[in-house]
Amino acid sequence: MRKTNSTNSINEEVMLARCGMSYTLSVIGGRWKPAILFTLLKGRMRYNELRKSIDGVSERMLVAQLRELEADGLVSRIIYPEVPPRVEYELTATGKDTAPMLRQMSAWGNRHRAIQQTTPQKKKQLKKAS
Known part of the structure; x- marks a missing residue:
């Protein structure tokens, strides 16, 4: 646990x-x-559909991250009063607002990864072409 009055915390x-970017x-x-x-x-x-869609995430981590996203108002948790209980997750309106940013981040990551995985000569060619 960090001290709340440390220089780093302040x-x-x-x-x-x-800074909006830092907050985001x-x-x-x-x-x-x-x-x-x-x-x-x-x-x-x-929940299980979401877990199977994200390779490598543990149940514990998924639950923790979903709780944080729910607390931040980006994801809503819908509980159906059935036996056995059924729980679904969906983006809130605020969560849906992240769509353009997430798509841009994904596209940038795909482009940047492709450049990083090429040979030095191909990197020069790609940079000249763009």
């Missing part, structure tokens, strides 16, 4: 209050949140 609070990254950043949000762009999903 600097973080200042950045989150003054604090809400949607990390390894799994963008993948969860991107997957939920397809529509409402049951």
